[in-house]
Amino acid sequence: xxxxxxxxxxxxxxxxxxxxxxxxxxxxxxxxxxxxxxxxxxxxxxxxxxxxxxxxxxxxxxxxxxxxxxxxxxxxxxxxxxxxxxxxxxxxxxxxxxxxxxxxxxxxxxxxxxxxxxxxxxxxxxxxxxxxxxxxxxxxxxxxxxxxxxxxxxxxxxxxxxxxxxxxxxxxxxxxxxxxxxxxxxxxxxxxxxxxxxxxxxxxxxxxxxxxxxxxxxxxxxxxxxxxxxxxxxxxxxxxxxxxxx
Numbered sequence: 001x002x003x004x005x006x007x008x009x010x011x012x013x014x015x016x017x018x019x020x021x022x023x024x025x026x027x028x029x030x031x032x033x034x035x036x037x038x039x040x041x042x043x044x045x046x047x048x049x050x051x052x053x054x055x056x057x058x059x060x061x062x063x064x065x066x067x068x069x070x071x072x073x074x075x076x077x078x079x080x081x082x083x084x085x086x087x088x089x090x091x092x093x094x095x096x097x098x099x100x101x102x103x104x105x106x107x108x109x110x111x112x113x114x115x116x117x118x119x120x121x122x123x124x125x126x127x128x129x130x131x132x133x134x135x136x137x138x139x140x141x142x143x144x145x146x147x148x149x150x151x152x153x154x155x156x157x158x159x160x161x162x163x164x165x166x167x168x169x170x171x172x173x174x175x176x177x178x179x180x181x182x183x184x185x186x187x188x189x190x191x192x193x194x195x196x197x198x199x200x201x202x203x204x205x206x207x208x209x210x211x212x213x214x215x216x217x218x219x220x221x222x223x224x225x226x227x228x229x230x231x232x233x234x235x236x237x238x239x240x241x242x243x244x245x246x
Contacts (some may be wrong), residue, residue, distance in 0.1 A: 089123035098128035170196035
């Protein structure tokens with residue numbers, strides 16, 4: 001078997017590409033051990049396993065995921081496979097959507113180098129995906145249209161509901177909430193920001209909500225100590241990506 005950044009791995013036996021097969025696990029582990037200390041500029045490695053000309057396995061390891069191996073669907077290039085636990089949780093589609101969205105946003109040379117996904121493709125996760133870079137934390141949640149509460153079927157109404165929850169949490173910490181003016185791009189792409197000064201923390205929450213025909217995607221970015229420059233750069237990246245897809 002052979003795998004690197006440019007060539008597929010080939011085998012005459014499909015079982016050699018099983019995640020439970022010792023040789024495959026050892027190969028992935030050796031590559032990880034080499035890449036982490038020696039290739040500081042590497043962003044990721046993509047694996048493709050072929051039996052003859054048939055693709056039987058795909059996977060990737062990214063700097064963003066701290067080089068954890070993520071199995072991909074051989075039939076849908078780039079789409080992560082759902083584990084049985086994730087399928088059973090009912091969150092397969094939203095977790096996959098959050099992962100591919102975050103990967104496409106931040107798998108780039110100009111993304112913050114210290115960014116890491118701290119929770120992803122997790123059947124028990126509180127959010128569909130969570131990330132961290134320095135003292136800035138982010139979350140992505142995907143809301144299918146049928147799960148959006150009645151009466152909140154527009155981006156503006158839904159983001160105000162979310163902002164109200166953030167303000168309530170701030171006041172529960174005995175904090176003072178300051179809400180910035182809206183920075184909406186259009187009716188389906190809206191931005192809100194709230195700064196909470198409390199005895200617990202000085203935190204700025206920025207919310208970007210993109211409303212589609214089938215789902216809403218909510219990005220929440222929390223910056224601490226009054227410094228929201230990094231959070232704002234992430235918001236700008238999200239808006240630029242959304243503009244390209246419109």
